[in-house]
Each structure stands twice: as C-alpha cells, then as structure tokens.
Amino acid sequence: xxxxxxxxxxxxxxxxxxxxxxCTYSDRVSQSFFWYRQYSGKSPELIMSIYSNGDKEDGRFTxxxxxxxxxxxxxxxxxxxxxxxxxxxxxxxxxxxxxxxLTFGTGTQLKVEL
Amino acid sequence: xxVVSQHPSWVICKSGTSVKIECxxxxxxxxxxxxxxxxxxxxxxxxxxxxxxxKATYEQGVEKDKFLINHAxxxxxxxxxxxxxxxxxSFYICSAVTADQPQHFGDGTRLSIL
Numbered sequence: 001x002x003x004x005x006x007x008x009x010x011x012x013x014x015x016x017x018x019x020x021x022x023c024t025y026s027d028r029v030s031q032s033f034f035w036y037r038q039y040s041g042k043s044p045e046l047i048m049s050i051y052s053n054g055d056k057e058d059g060r061f062t063x064x065x066x067x068x069x070x071x072x073x074x075x076x077x078x079x080x081x082x083x084x085x086x087x088x089x090x091x092x093x094x095x096x097x098x099x100x101x102l103t104f105g106t107g108t109q110l111k112v113e114l
Numbered sequence: 115x116x117v118v119s120q121h122p123s124w125v126i127c128k129s130g131t132s133v134k135i136e137c138x139x140x141x142x143x144x145x146x147x148x149x150x151x152x153x154x155x156x157x158x159x160x161x162x163x164x165x166x167x168x169k170a171t172y173e174q175g176v177e178k179d180k181f182l183i184n185h186a187x188x189x190x191x192x193x194x195x196x197x198x199x200x201x202x203x204s205f206y207i208c209s210a211v212t213a214d215q216p217q218h219f220g221d222g223t224r225l226s227i228l
Contacts, residue, residue: 034216043120043207043222044158088157090217100146100211106157 003027004091006105014113019076021108023089026070032092033065035074038107039085047087048074079112086110117141118210120220127198128228134194135223137208143188144210148217149181152205164191198227 005024013019021035032051036044048063050056050072056063062075072091076083089105117140125133137147146165150158162183164170170183180202182194191210195202203226209217 036219041205041224043219046216046218049216100217101148101160101163102217104157 002105003093003103004089004105006087006089006108008106009109010111011108012111012113013079015079015081017079019079019083019110019112021074021076021087021089021110023072023074023105024070025072025089025091025093027091027093028067028070030091030093033063033072034090034102035061035063035072036088036090036104037083037085038088044088076110079110081112081114084110084112116215116218118208118218118220120208120223122223123221124224124226126226126228129199130197131227132194132196133198133225134192135206135208135225137191137193137210137220139189139210139212139218142210142212144191145188145212146210147185147191148209148211149183149191149193150207150209152207152222158207161193195225198225200227203227 003026034049035047037047038044050063050065060077064073086107086109088107090102093103119138121136149161152158161176162170162172164183164185166185166188172178185191207222209219211217
C-alpha cells in the first residue's frame with residue numbers, strides 16, 4: 001500500500017461547479033497535511049495546509065481532514081479554467097516534528113471545462 | 115513571504131558536464147532544504163534532505179557521489195549533478211522550510227543533457 005494515494009484522474013468538471021479531490025494516507029499517526037497545485041512545467045504551489053480534523057476554508061478552497069478515516073480532501077468551489085492543473089496531496093508521515101519531510105501522492109489532474 | 119529562488123531555470127549541456135543548481139530562501143532562514151526530481155507525468159521524488167552545516171541525507175537509490183549537495187548557509191543550498199548523462203535529464207526542484215512551516219518550492223530547473 002502506498003503511503004499517500006490519490007486518483008490520477010483526469011477529473012473533469014464544468015466551469016462553476018465544485019471540484020472534489022480526495023487523498024488517503026496509510027500512517028495513522030501523521031499530523032500534517034498539505035495540498036499543492038502544479039501547473040504543467042511548473043513547480044508546486046502551496047494551496048492549503050490542515051492539521052486538525054474538520055474543515056478549513058480559504059477563499060474558494062476548502063480542505064477537509066478526517067484522521068479516523070485517514071482521509072483528506074480538497075474542494076474547489078466555482079471552478080475556473082485557471083484551476084486546471086495537477087493537485088498534489090502531501091503528508092508529513094509520522095508525528096509532527098519528523099523533519100518536515102513530505103510524502104507526495106501521484107497527483108490528480110483536474111480539468112475545468114468551459 | 116516564503117519566497118524560494120532557484121537558479122538557473124533551464125540548463126542544456128553536453129554529456130559529461132557537471133551542473134550546479136542554486137536554491138535560495140529570500141525572506142526567511144531555512145532550517146532545512148529539500149531536493150526533488152520529477153520526470154514527465156510523474157510525481158515529485160525526494161532526492162535528499164539538506165540541513166545547514168551538516169551532510170545531506172540521501173534517499174535510497176540516490177547516488178550521493180553523483181548528486182553533490184552543499185548547504186553552506188541558512189539561505190543557500192546547491193545541488194551539483196556531476197558528470198551528467200542523458201538519463202539525468204529531468205526537472206529538479208528545491209524547497210525550503212523553517213520550523214514547522216510548510217515547504218515552499220523554488221521554480222525548478224529543467225536540465226537537458228545532450
């Protein structure tokens with residue numbers, strides 16, 4: 001089992017819809033979770049970080065964390081064509097303070113269609 | 115805030131050449147810097163973790179004599195690809211982190227070995 005798993009997609013949503021991106025992780029004691037956006041040919045850009053169970057909202061983005069289910073998700077409301085990118089889920093595997101070493105999922109490609 | 119500069123952004127060179135890539139944290143002191151490699155349509159693969167003033171920690175399968183990492187200050191780490199060959203062609207990305215803050219990535223260096 002991979003440490004961080006994501007559906008590779010592509011996930012296609014119409015403009016204005018909600019895009020839902022999902023990620024599961026295997027290490028139950030992980031405490032820190034991140035979503036990065038990566039445009040083709042570019043480096044990753046931090047979108048959200050989340051450390052506690054529940055929802056965290058930032059503009060059109062909402063991260064959701066459920067540690068009991070070992071599941072983290074990213075919702076993008078009012079999706080725009082500019083949101084089309086690969087979204088990487090990243091986890092600091094193990095307890096916090098483990099040197100900030102990230103383990104990445106393979107990424108989900110999101111396509112927002114006009 | 116949290117700006118990471120990476121230079122050069124693009125390198126094309128002949129096989130056998132050594133190439134140095136710089137990673138700088140511009141507005142913060144990075145306790146740790148990370149070096150990643152990304153092949154087309156794949157996720158980021160961590161190559162090594164670099165802490166200022168100490169030897170880098172390499173991931174399994176990464177040749178430390180081929181990928182030399184120097185972290186001379188809290189704002190600068192360098193990766194030197196020695197005697198580069200076409201199979202070393204890839205997208206190399208650094209990131210920097212301080213304390214328990216999320217990793218922020220440089221813009222990446224696209225290395226092409228002819």
